[in-house]
Amino acid sequence: MPESTPTVALTTEKDVRIVEFTNSKILDEGNIADIGSTLGSLIDEKAAPKLLLDFATVEHLSSAALGMLINVNNRIKQKNGQLRLANIKPQIFEVFVITKLNKLFRILPNRAEALASFNQL
Amino acid sequence: MGMSGSKSRGNGASDDKKKKSPAVVTASAVLPLKFKIPSDHKHQHEVQSAILDEVARRGFNSQSTFAIKLALEEAMINAVKHGNKLNPNKTVWIEAKISPTVAEIVIEDEGPGFDRKSVPDPTAEENLEKCSGRGILLMESYMNSVKWTNGGRRVKMVKKNEIDVHSH
Numbered sequence: 001m002p003e004s005t006p007t008v009a010l011t012t013e014k015d016v017r018i019v020e021f022t023n024s025k026i027l028d029e030g031n032i033a034d035i036g037s038t039l040g041s042l043i044d045e046k047a048a049p050k051l052l053l054d055f056a057t058v059e060h061l062s063s064a065a066l067g068m069l070i071n072v073n074n075r076i077k078q079k080n081g082q083l084r085l086a087n088i089k090p091q092i093f094e095v096f097v098i099t100k101l102n103k104l105f106r107i108l109p110n111r112a113e114a115l116a117s118f119n120q121l
Numbered sequence: 122m123g124m125s126g127s128k129s130r131g132n133g134a135s136d137d138k139k140k141k142s143p144a145v146v147t148a149s150a151v152l153p154l155k156f157k158i159p160s161d162h163k164h165q166h167e168v169q170s171a172i173l174d175e176v177a178r179r180g181f182n183s184q185s186t187f188a189i190k191l192a193l194e195e196a197m198i199n200a201v202k203h204g205n206k207l208n209p210n211k212t213v214w215i216e217a218k219i220s221p222t223v224a225e226i227v228i229e230d231e232g233p234g235f236d237r238k239s240v241p242d243p244t245a246e247e248n249l250e251k252c253s254g255r256g257i258l259l260m261e262s263y264m265n266s267v268k269w270t271n272g273g274r275r276v277k278m279v280k281k282n283e284i285d286v287h288s289h
Contacts, residue, residue, distance in 0.1 A: 029162060060187070062194045063259055067252035074250055091187055098262045099255050100244040
């Protein structure tokens with residue numbers, strides 16, 4: 001789907017890649033695969049990648065999206081990188097709590113705190 | 122109601138009356154939405170949209186709507202993908218009864234079925250990093266009841282339109 005709107009917006013702050021979801025629903029399988037491959041290429045970019053996922057616009061997600069995020073987390077860990085999640089709405093945060101994934105991911109309230117939480121290696 | 126003027130339209134024959142006494146429709150009667158679809162994502166999404174439109178029309182609150190949307194997505198993926206393996210020759214049947222107070226959704230596939238008890242707990246420490254197995258947990262967490270029958274090929278989910286107490 002080359003002419004469809006991109007699923008994420010990318011910015012960089014120092015050595016941290018900030019990824020913002022541009023679609024309020026991370027539900028659709030195609031959408032998830034798309035995001036997964038974009039994040040994959042960001043992970044491949046660097047030796048110890050630092051990624052910040054900004055969930056400000058996300059209103060819905062599914063177990064498939066959680067699976068994609070876990071896969072991203074595993075790949076980042078393999079490369080000694082760091083992943084942070086920020087700006088997660090209460091309704092979405094509850095999904096992380098129910099699945100206990102709030103223990104697996106480093107989740108920060110906002111972008112500034114997430115940026116400050118990255119360890120300088 | 123509104124039938125008194127019908128005489129002018131009809132032929133005036135008295136036996137016409139027999140034909141026009143429809144079944145009594147009460148406020149509580151809900152006509153179910155029924156779907157029979159091939160196993161692909163396009164039809165899956167059409168069904169989900171139609172059911173969610175009805176949920177909105179019936180005035181479900183945002184928490185209940187969120188719950189239904191999530192559980193419906195997971196249940197439909199289970200049927201279309203994990204059950205019927207996206208085989209277009211295999212059918213998924215969906216029936217949704219949405220009243221202002223409760224949503225009942227039944228989804229049945231033609232796959233091999235599964236045993237609920239054999240699904241590992243995705244929240245166990247050793248499973249936290251596994252990428253799959255959370256759909257059922259989410260369905261059961263967000264709906265008031267989720268029951269599998271027919272060897273796991275048929276699921277019935279119920280959600281009441283009320284504010285959940287477990288959040289916040």
